Amino acid sequence: MSDTDKPKVLFVDDEPRVLTSMRMLFRNAYQVLLAESGVAALGVLQAQAVDVIVSDQRMPGMTGIDLLRRARDLQPNAMRILLTGYSDLNAIIGSINEGEIFRFVNKPWINDDLGGTLARAVAAARASAAADTPTSGSRDTAPAAAAGAPTVLVLDDDPAVAPRLQTILGTEVRVVGAGSMATAIEQMEQHDIGVVVSDTRVQSHPVVSLLGTLKQHHPEMVSVILTERADAGAAIELINQGQIYRFITKPLNESQCKITVSSALRHHQRLAAAPQLHQRYEVSAPATPPPVGSPAVGLLDRIKGLRDRVKRWGS
Incomplete structure (x- = not known):
């Protein structure tokens, strides 16, 4: 060469x-x-x-x-x-x-x-x-997502977060909630999830493995972190191993949430339409994968099985 x-x-x-x-x-x-x-x-x-x-x-x-x-x-x-x-x-x-x-x-x-x-x-x-597709698109200025957008999943211990986000986003976007990783995967099995809005930890468990496995097997899904207890090490792991799209802090700010989630939905649509872009969001292997036989392994295996459902939604 x-x-x-x-x-x-x-x-x-x-x-x-x-x-x-x-x-x-x-x-x-x-x-x-x-x-x-x-x-x-x-x-x-x-x-x-x-x-x-x-x-x-x-x-x-x-x-x-x-x-x-x-x-x-x-x-x-x-x-x-x-x-x-x-x-x-x-x-x-x-x-x-x-x-x-x-x-x-x-x-x-x-x-x-x-x-x-x-x-x-x-x-x-x-x-x-x-x-031949600009990957960043316009800056995050659109006030709302387009009608017919995929569902937004909120993964958070606080059951009030999902209804609050639904109120902020309005009727154009469907929001579902989950208070555990198991419930989150059930929601993914039942709905066409385009964006996951998650705290860094749920039921005291870090979500980085879940988000990393999602990105590895379903790169068109987009993750947004919403938390009040971030730290630098966790943030670095979340980008390297989970390729999160945006990071916003609690308490919820209406304008920030609307702009960020709308941008994330548009980003999901770009990734779904152009699989060539998936390499941009490739994740690193986790430094410490969950041990074989742990409940986390079973949950992560269920994520891999979502592929057929995602294909049916896209057909």
């Missing part, structure tokens, strides 16, 4: 030694582009198309999140990866909501892991370009 045929990867970091390491590691596989600041990176993005952007978070002048948010507007098909050496919850939530991050990678990174992540990101970017 000639250099001009290689995928283009833009690395952004204010530390020259990091950029030197990236060039040495990846110059054989990719056209490596380097920028020492967000402003310099935007100049690169305005001049040429890239497949993947890998940015540090903590940079003077413009953070990685700010850069990736603007990169999303300039080149929506480019995949976005954030390097971070610290745990700032607000920064992580911002990167999910505004930058639509493919992966978080911790500093110091493991070369083989970063290489594997880059390879998957490049494949997803090429698939998106082949689909």
Whole structure:
């Protein structure tokens, strides 16, 4: 493969030694582009198309999140990866909501892991370009979802959340609730679920395995996290292993909920119509999968069996 045929990867970091390491590691596989600041990176993005952007978070002048948010507007098909050496919850939530991050990678990174992540990101970017469909669409400005949209499932210990969300969304969207993972799967078996709105934990159990399995076997489903007890580690797991679409905090804000869920429903419709885009939302394998024989395994197996039902709804 000639250099001009290689995928283009833009690395952004204010530390020259990091950029030197990236060039040495990846110059054989990719056209490596380097920028020492967000402003310099935007100049690169305005001049040429890239497949993947890998940015540090903590940079003077413009953070990685700010850069990736603007990169999303300039080149929506480019995949976005954030390097971070610290745990700032607000920064992580911002990167999910505004930058639509493919992966978080911790500093110091493991070369083989970063290489594997880059390879998957490049494949997803090429698939998106082949689909010829902008992946981000318009910014989240629409006030409501279109009539006839798939059902929204609310997974939360608080039984008042689902009725409250139904009131906010109005009659155009059907909302069903579940207070446990088992009940959530029953709802999925009975309804055409397009969006899952979930707390980070239900009945004291983290939902990341459930959302990750959903995304693995039903990539057209879109997950939104709604919680008041987030932490940085959980947020990183939810994007890397669950590919959540948005992260919003309790108490419910009517305007924010309406815009976010409407955007999630539109995103679901894009994914259902263009399977080529599914690679963009590929999930990482869980660090600690549930043990064989545990109740969680049986629930996750039921998710895999939803495929035939999803096909029938789409026919």
